[in-house]
Amino acid sequence: MSEKKKTRGLEHIWSKWGWVFISLMLLGIILFVFYPIAYSLYLSTFSTRGFLKTFVGFGNYIKLVQDTYFVLSLKNILTILVIQVPIMLFLALIFATLLNDPKIKFKGIYRTALFLPAVTSLVAYTVIFRVMFSNDGLVNHVLMFVGIIKEPIRWLLDPFWAKVTLIVALTWRWTGYNMMFYLAGLQNIPIEVYEAAEIDGASKTVQFFKITVPLLKPIILFTTITSTIGTLQLFDEPMNLAAGVVTGSSVGPGNSLLTPSVYIYNVCFKYSPNFGYASAISYVIVLIAAVLAFIQFKVVGERE
Amino acid sequence: MSRKLRYTFIYIFLTISAFISVFPFYWMIVGSTNKSVDVLKGKLSFGTEFVENFKNLWENYNLGKVLVNSAKISIFVVVFSIIVSSMAGYGFEIYSSKVRNKVYSAILLTMMIPFAALMVPLFRLMYFFNLIDSHWGVILPMIPSVFLVFFFRQNFKQYPKEIIMAARVDGANELRIFFSIVLPSMKSAYAAAAIYAFMTSWNAYLWPLVIIQSEQNKTIVLMISSIASGYTPDFGVVMMAVVIATLPMLVVFFALQKHFVQGVLGSVKQ
Numbered sequence: 001m002s003e004k005k006k007t008r009g010l011e012h013i014w015s016k017w018g019w020v021f022i023s024l025m026l027l028g029i030i031l032f033v034f035y036p037i038a039y040s041l042y043l044s045t046f047s048t049r050g051f052l053k054t055f056v057g058f059g060n061y062i063k064l065v066q067d068t069y070f071v072l073s074l075k076n077i078l079t080i081l082v083i084q085v086p087i088m089l090f091l092a093l094i095f096a097t098l099l100n101d102p103k104i105k106f107k108g109i110y111r112t113a114l115f116l117p118a119v120t121s122l123v124a125y126t127v128i129f130r131v132m133f134s135n136d137g138l139v140n141h142v143l144m145f146v147g148i149i150k151e152p153i154r155w156l157l158d159p160f161w162a163k164v165t166l167i168v169a170l171t172w173r174w175t176g177y178n179m180m181f182y183l184a185g186l187q188n189i190p191i192e193v194y195e196a197a198e199i200d201g202a203s204k205t206v207q208f209f210k211i212t213v214p215l216l217k218p219i220i221l222f223t224t225i226t227s228t229i230g231t232l233q234l235f236d237e238p239m240n241l242a243a244g245v246v247t248g249s250s251v252g253p254g255n256s257l258l259t260p261s262v263y264i265y266n267v268c269f270k271y272s273p274n275f276g277y278a279s280a281i282s283y284v285i286v287l288i289a290a291v292l293a294f295i296q297f298k299v300v301g302e303r304e
Numbered sequence: 305m306s307r308k309l310r311y312t313f314i315y316i317f318l319t320i321s322a323f324i325s326v327f328p329f330y331w332m333i334v335g336s337t338n339k340s341v342d343v344l345k346g347k348l349s350f351g352t353e354f355v356e357n358f359k360n361l362w363e364n365y366n367l368g369k370v371l372v373n374s375a376k377i378s379i380f381v382v383v384f385s386i387i388v389s390s391m392a393g394y395g396f397e398i399y400s401s402k403v404r405n406k407v408y409s410a411i412l413l414t415m416m417i418p419f420a421a422l423m424v425p426l427f428r429l430m431y432f433f434n435l436i437d438s439h440w441g442v443i444l445p446m447i448p449s450v451f452l453v454f455f456f457r458q459n460f461k462q463y464p465k466e467i468i469m470a471a472r473v474d475g476a477n478e479l480r481i482f483f484s485i486v487l488p489s490m491k492s493a494y495a496a497a498a499i500y501a502f503m504t505s506w507n508a509y510l511w512p513l514v515i516i517q518s519e520q521n522k523t524i525v526l527m528i529s530s531i532a533s534g535y536t537p538d539f540g541v542v543m544m545a546v547v548i549a550t551l552p553m554l555v556v557f558f559a560l561q562k563h564f565v566q567g568v569l570g571s572v573k574q
Contacts, residue, residue, distance in 0.1 A: 018395045032426065
C-alpha cells in the first residue's frame with residue numbers, strides 16, 4: 001500500500017516536469033503561432049490602408065467572392081491540387097513498392113537518386129526549371145530532337161503549358177520525399193505476408209492493391225494531407241517560375257500561376273497594403289485546408 | 305509476361321526515373337561553367353566560364369557576405385530548434401497526461417495553417433521587437449517546429465522506459481536524465497532532425513523575403529531569386545549561385561544519409 005502511494009506521489013512530481021520540458025516550445029508556439037492566428041482573425045474584420053483601420057465585419061469576406069484575382073488564384077491552386085497530388089503520390093508508392101522488392105538490386109543507388117531532388121531549395125530548382133523550359137531551352141531541344149514535337153512549346157508563355165511546367169516541377173521535387181515515407185512504412189510490413197500471398201497465387205498487382213495499399217493507409221493519409229496543405233500554400237515556385245515573364249505584374253502568363261499565398265503577399269507588400277483583407281484571404285485558405293483534411297480523413301479512415 | 309521481362313521493364317523504369325531525378329543537378333553544374341547564352345540554349349557540355357562566373361558572383365553580388373548570412377541563420381535555427389523541439393517531444397511522450405495531450409493536438413493542428421496567414425501579425429511582432437531587417441527576426445519564428453516535435457515524439461516512443469526509471473532510482477534529476485542519458489543515445493533521430501531543420505532554414509524564402517530588406521543582410525536564396533528575376537539575368541552566374549546554394553545541402557545529406565533513413569524509419573514505426 002505505502003509503496004504504491006509513494007510511487008503515485010513521485011508520478012505527480014514527474015508529471016510536473018512534463019511542463020518544464022514543453023515550456024520553451026509552448027512559449028514559441030504561443031508567441032509565433034497562436035497569437036498571430038488570433039490577431040489575424042481580429043484583423044480580418046477590418047479594412048486597413050496604412051495606419052487607417054475601419055471596421056467592416058464580414059465585409060472583407062463578402063468582397064472576396066467578387067474578387068476576380070482571388071477566385072482565379074483558387075481555381076489555379078485547385079487545378080494543380082487535383083492533378084499533381086494524385087500523380088505524385090501514386091508514383092511515390094510505385095517507387096517504394098519496387099524498391100522494397102528483395103529481388104531488386106542497387107536499391108541504395110535508386111533510392112538516393114530519387115530522393116535527391118528533395119534536398120534542393122525551392123527557389124533554386126524553380127530557377128533551373130525556368131531555364132530548362134524556356135522557349136529555345138533544353139526541354140524543347142530534346143523533345144524536337146526525339147521527334148515528339150515539331151515546333152517548340154511555349155512552356156512559360158502559355159497559360160496552359162505554364163501550369164503543366166509547374167506540375168512537372170512539383171512532381172520532380174516532391175515524389176522522392178513522399179517515397180521515403182512509404183518505404184519506411186513498407187519496412188514495417190513483414191516480408192512473409194507477401195510470400196504467403198505469392199504462394200496463394202496472388203499477382204504483384206493484386207498484392208499491391210490488397211496488401212500494400214491497405215497496410216499503408218495511415219501513411220497514405222499523412223502524405224495526402226501534407227501534400228494538400230503544401231499545395232494550398234504554394235509560394236516559392238510560382239513566384240520564381242514565370243513571375244513577370246509576360247508582363248511585370250502578372251504571376252505567370254495571364255496570372256495562370258497566381259496562388260493564394262502569392263496574392264496575400266502582393267496584397268500585403270506589393271500593392272497599397274491592406275493587411276485586413278490579406279488576413280481574410282488567409283482564413284479562407286485555412287478553412288479550405290480544414291475541409292479538405294476532414295474529407296480525406298473520412299475517405300481513408302472510414303474503410304478501416 | 306515472363307519474370308525476366310518484367311524485371312527488365314522495372315529496371316528500365318527505375319533507371320529512367322533516377323536519371324530524370326539526377327539530371328538537373330548535372331545540368332546546373334555544367335551551367336555554372338558556361339556563358340548565359342549557352343545555358344539558355346541548353347548546352348550539355350562543360351564550358352570555360354567557371355572562374356569568370358564565380359568572380360562575377362563574388363565581386364558583384366557579395367557572395368561571401370551572403371553565404372555567411374545564410375550559414376548564421378541556419379546554424380542558430382538548427383541548434384535551437386532541435387533542442388526546443390526534442391525537449392517538447394520528450395515531454396509530451398514521457399510525461400504524457402490528459403491536459404498535455406490536448407495541448408499536443410492543438411499544436412499539431414497548427415500545421416494546417418498556411419504561413420501566409422501568420423505573416424502579417426508576425427511582421428508586426430518583429431516590428432515591435434525592432435527586428436525588421438535583422439537575422440534574429442528571421443531566426444526566432446523558425447525555432448518552434450511543430451513537425452519536429454511530432455517527429456521526436458514518435459522517436460521517443462521506442463525509447464526503453466526502464467532506463468529512465470533506473471536513472472531515477474540512481475537519483476538523477478529529470479533534466480540530467482534527458483541531456484546526459486536519453487539525448488546521446490538518439491543520434492539518428494537528432495541527425496535526421498538536424499538535416500530537416502538545416503534544409504528548411506537554409507532554403508527558406510518567403511519569411512526572409514518579408515523580413516530582410518537591405519542588400520547586406522540577404523541570404524543566398526534571396527540572392528538567387530533576385531538575380532534570376534532581373535530583366536536580363538546572366539544565367540551562368542545564376543547557375544553558379546544555385547550550385548553554391550545546393551552544395552552544403554548535398555554534403556550534409558550524404559554525410560548523414562544513414563542516420564537520416566534510420567530517423568525517418570523511427571518516426572513511422574508505431
